[in-house]
Amino acid sequence: MKREELISKWLDNNLNHQELEAFKKLEDYDDLVTLNHRLRAFKNDEYNTSKELERVLSKIKSKKTASKLWMKPLLRIAAILAICCALYYYTTTLDTTIQTEFAQKTTIELPDASTVSLNAKTFLAYNKKSWKNKRTIELNGEAFFKVAKGSTFNVITKAGNVTVYGTQFNVKQRDHYFEVICYEGVVGVTFNSTLSKLKAGDSFLIIDGKLIAKEKEE
Structure with missing residues (x-):
């Protein structure tokens, strides 16, 4: 009224x-x-x-x-x-973003000389301005990382987070699928607030929110 x-x-x-x-x-x-x-x-x-x-x-x-x-x-x-x-x-807080399309792959170099090889249909973002003090990457898709030694290096995904120092590892995060494979050094994987440490050759696999494998790669 x-x-x-x-x-x-x-x-x-x-x-x-x-x-x-x-x-x-x-x-x-x-x-x-x-x-x-x-x-x-x-x-x-x-x-x-x-x-x-x-x-x-x-x-x-x-x-x-x-x-x-x-x-x-x-x-x-x-x-x-x-x-x-x-x-x-x-x-x-301006991010640098990289997006690969279907059947497209690319390799980029980060400000600290670390390299990331992105598989197809992958999104990656990081802040170049704050990289020296905070090495953090947001990832949606699949990428292989070769990390230069230095401060903590974080990969943030919707499924879980990966923390390393200097190492080589692969992260794959798709719908209902989260996999981390460590090729060199030690990788820390946080899933549901629980930290798991992977050594060279170890893998970590989550499907539909359930832990499927945490074992040494052959």
């Missing part, structure tokens, strides 16, 4: 319970109640209720307009600050 209809029915004492609750939530509810009390106290036949109501509502509208004018400069400042924060966040 529109605001004007609520006020009209209230003046006629014709609001039901639900309408009364809606009326009490009006922004100018207190002013309207005050006006009603004044009208009831002033029993002059020449007193024009409609004009008095219009006068009060006009006064309320003027107050709102003045408030909006006062708020405009603050809103502009807030908008500028929000844009600056967004630009800072965007430039400091």
Whole structure:
């Protein structure tokens, strides 16, 4: 129900319970109640209720307009600050992304000279700006990693995470399928908050959320 209809029915004492609750939530509810009390106290036949109501509502509208004018400069400042924060966040978290298509394979070199060979239909993303302090890659698909020695190297997938230092390993993450094979060094695989360490030749396989294999590759 529109605001004007609520006020009209209230003046006629014709609001039901639900309408009364809606009326009490009006922004100018207190002013309207005050006006009603004044009208009831002033029993002059020449007193024009409609004009008095219009006068009060006009006064309320003027107050709102003045408030909006006062708020405009603050809103502009807030908008500028929000844009600056967004630009800072965007430039400091901007990822480099690589996407291979069907039947396409590619090999890339990371900022620390580590290499990644992506299989077909694979997505990879990393942050070049923060790479020196945080070697983290987001992977969806399959890739072979040859990691240069240095700080912890993390591969984040939807199924689980892989953490290494300097090693060679393969990660394959598809729908309902997650496999890690360690070829050199030691690989830490985190799945369902449980860490498993793989040595050279070990593999780790999850299908449909269940551990299928954690054994040495032949």
